[in-house]
Amino acid sequence: MPKSINSTQPPLKFIPPRFNPLILKVMSLFLPFILRVRTRPWLPAGIVKIEAQNAEVLAKLYHEFQGGKIRFLIAFRHPEVEDPLSMLYLLSRIVPQVAREKGISLQYPVHSHFMYERGMTLWAGNWLGWLFSRCGGVPVRRGRKVDRNAIQMARNLFVNAKIPIAIAPEGGTNGHSGMVSPLEPGVAQMGFWCVEDLQKANRTETVFIIPVAIKYSYVIPPWQKIDWLLSKLEADSGLVGAEINQSGKNKEEILYQRILRLAEYLITEMEEFYRRFYHQEFTEVISQDISANELLINRLHRLMDTALTITEKYFNVQPQGNFIDRCRRLEEAGWNYIYRDDIKDIHSLPPLKRGLADWVAEEADLRMQHMRIAESFVAVTANYIQEKPTADRFAETVLLMFDMLSRIKDSTLPGRPRLGLKQAMITVGEPISVTERWQVCQGNKQAFRQGVSDLTQDLFVALERLIKD
Template sequence: MMNGREIRAQPPLEFIPPSLNPIVLRSSQIILPLWLRWKTNIASIQADRVEILADLYHQFQQGKIRFLMAFRHPNTEDPYAMVYLLWKLLPQVAREQGISLQIPTHAHFIYDRGIPLWAGEGIGWLYSQLGGTPIVRGKMDLMGLRSARQLFAEGRFPMMAAPEGATNGHNEIVSPIEPGISQLGFWCVEDLQKAQRSQQVLIVPVGIQYRYVTPPWKEIETLLTQLEIETGLTTLQTSEASDEKILYQRLYRLGEHLLSLMEEFYREFYHQTLPQPKAETSQLDTEAVLSIRLQNLLDVALKVAEEFFVLPPKGNFIDRCRRLEQAGWDYIYREELKPTHNLSPVERGLADRIAEEANLRMWHMRLVETFVAVTWYYVQEKPTAERFAETTLLLWDLVTRIKGGNPFFRPSLGKQRVQMTIGEPISVSDRWHDYRQNRRQAVATLTKDLQMALENTIATN
């Protein structure tokens, strides 16, 4: 199922061109506070060092710089936080600092072309009207890259994008970021030089973190109980919902049980070999063993999908997920199904069959995509309500996917405060000489530095 519909073969995904509509932008700005209140878990949004962003916008509007905001992506509600930052907090701080900014303070943005497939076609229209441009992950999307590149160098507003590529569900872990943002930065420098323009090109890291207004210990215990029942475990009652030691034992037991179920699932029905490392006596060793088992399981899940699509297991888990996603889309969105082509009913039926098969194989990839950033030490080393909640919700995602439900509609554990941090801008222009000497190395170095910059925005207290 995709967005509640039966999977059938379809024509190729069309590019959705950005088409900024001032009326839609203004309407969205008016609706945003009500949307945040009634449709999200966000209670408040605050940001540090917004004066840096105000100065950058002033320089941008003076024609001195071009820049892209690279924001952390722990949560599906991150876009709301970003536009609140730009539409509400930025103008306010600019006024306080005596910085004159032209209104509206907005940004073009890059989004995953797959979002409208599960969120609805209306989202694709809205993103287009707000000046967003789509990108197809996992392949050389020439049209999408060309559009993003053009907006970076020539767009009315700065750019913003999430270099992690997808949400990872963790406030205090940054997933390995993808090199695309760094490459776009160097392309922008190149395009400006060809046009004999002297603007500097910058990438600005933006941190986003969520904290519960009230620690949701009771809600976490309730969700754990639900998951225990759904996975066939006997529920362990706690005397206090916030008894961290017992809650951790329950969370660990649930995770280990699900891991065992999935290991047996792949052994029995997909004939996969999963090594069983032996746990030592200490709890630390047990945690290490569980982490190894999880990594082995994720590898096997990807191999099951890769064998179907005849793809080599090349690169890290994220690289493999992106290639599998594109392979699946190639089976579902078919060139021969364009309106100009005629297929017989039998050919159409076969195309639908392979689309259904592809979607089933992509299910394995979605499991890995959800758990690629999970580590069992995350809760153990700092048993906060946030870390308990994040890990429990990821396990809920897994159970929901197994049951055939939609993991994008998570249960709410309570209202949250959003804390944003503007990091120090990274000059891409200053690295142009390095890029000309060795492009691949320059992109890799910039990507590594951006990764560290995003990690530095994380507050761990």
């Protein structure tokens, strides 16, 4: 049984950025240690090596930014929770080092404001909001149609701050270093707004968006740990039956067959769960002309749709957009039931109203668990492992399955088991000029919307190219 929130909570207040260079300096000083200690068993595996390609591009851009010639936004890939630390390492250590080697003069700090998801402080603690604020972070409520506080703050920083701003256009982690999730249009929109605001202020800076890809890999392929974790998941799920035929198969083929078997078992169990207790019907998926793993993905997507539909009906939310969009909107709906903006003082409520508010919060949190299970698998595809059967992709997939089982067992997602030390490769792409695009579509709303759409698509293509290079 998941451990639900059992009482209503105060509203989630906006945490304004209060950038403090001293706090940033302390963070940068201890950054290698912070990255390394994340190898503790109850936290994700730590990063022991970070390298960058084309960091000179960023060094030159910072030089021009500090000279008042340009404004830019760093649009970075967001595969894992470690990404903010990796980006901090890139900006605080690698870029200044490259600048010194190339004779490019830079002023301290080489840093950026950044947007982070407001919910991070709920599972990490209030200390994270304090730290992110002092490091220049802007919290955003992802599910809100318009988070005015966040948008206005980020828009102002993009135009006027002494350092650039960084945003993950995917909106959240997807657990896949080798796959880019659909991008949200906010980054492109921010770019066009920045050009407009500069024009209104009679300023001549050119606006750029810089695509940055982050890819993680294990220093030593953790095949034994993957086998161990998969065995643990099989045991925890109660999977029993015939063993995989290992005759003539290598370890990758055997592990892949075990993953498929476990996935099919889990999907079947969850279908029965929703059929029996939520009165959902699951008709047989026609398997003609599709492979076994494609059939499995179709069943997974149907299961995700079922979980989201149940939650949407409870919160009276219309299903719109892709799985990611639906998860975001449900997250916001759930928070509105738990973190009550309409209650000025929770403690002043009479016992009846307090009891009802607690009841609503507890049930909302429990309903959101359906969404969380679906959220774990939004990036899963039929051929991710088959395209490149590397230990990294096997590990990513098995860890997502671990997340799913953990949510059902405990609700509060525990730290993932460590599979080994990791390294990161950060690749800086070529700057995309937003100013040039804005000049083509200014003054025409339809052309403006198309310009935002085209820029979003071009940024997606650029990020995909960077992770494949």
